[in-house]
Amino acid sequence: MSTEELVHLPDSAFIHLCRQKYKVTNRVHRMMDLFFCNYGMEGRTERRRHLISFLEYNRIKYSNDHECVESDLEILTEELEEYLEDSFVVMYMRERAFSI
16 A cells, blocks of 8 residues: 555554554554644644654664654654654755756
């Protein structure tokens, strides 16, 4: 299933997928969704795209050493901020490469 198909799943199916594939609890899922919402991502599909992207980023970063995403709010917030910073750097570098 593509990311575009995933972001349009009903809430319960999307949360279930995150729990199965990434071992994310409902509490952590809500914390991540709230973080992205507070960051200014108002659309549900935009938040879900970033949520999936963050989970994949986290999986690669830790090479599956973690059983699940950190449930401590402070640590999770730091990881989400790091993800956003890294993703913006990548987008900036792509933009710069295509403008030259």
